[in-house]
Amino acid sequence: MRTLSKRSEFLAANRGLRFPMPGFVLLVRPRGDGDDAPGIGFTVSKKVGNAVTRNRMKRRFRALARAVIPARGIAGADHVMIGRPGGNDIAFAELGEHLDSALQRAARKLAK
Template identity: 85%
Template structure:
């Protein structure tokens, strides 16, 4: 995704809670820019993870340069698409 990278890893501990983490490196910009990106990522996850997140997995969003320039609604669509792709990929790996 152009605005962020989504990593998903099942924990395998039997807990259905969805873990979430955010990281935005200094390559993205100064502190103000990085904090804005993290706030946007948190808002996206608050809206999308309860219904689209993968139960029992840790989700990590890594902000990419230019992510603040993308319209918020478009970032939401990208996150939904990324979560769907991750769920499909994990479903094919499941024993």
């Protein structure tokens, strides 16, 4: 699993598919570069809260990604999780279910 770090990678992912869920929005975009490693990136804006709130949300997203993306992520695609207000109030297990559901929807949509 590779981490997205450049702004251009996030902008490219924004042109992909969007899957809004409670607590976050998942963006998925196949790279088409022949590399099967899934990419993952996280972004949480100041609209969500102060620095402590944003950092906590990013830590939770990183833990979710480590647990779910290697097994259920789309190979050769970039995944970006965008934090939404109230995402920290949702139980971690429930966030995992939402991420799993969004990845299943993405896989069905990309299979067409």
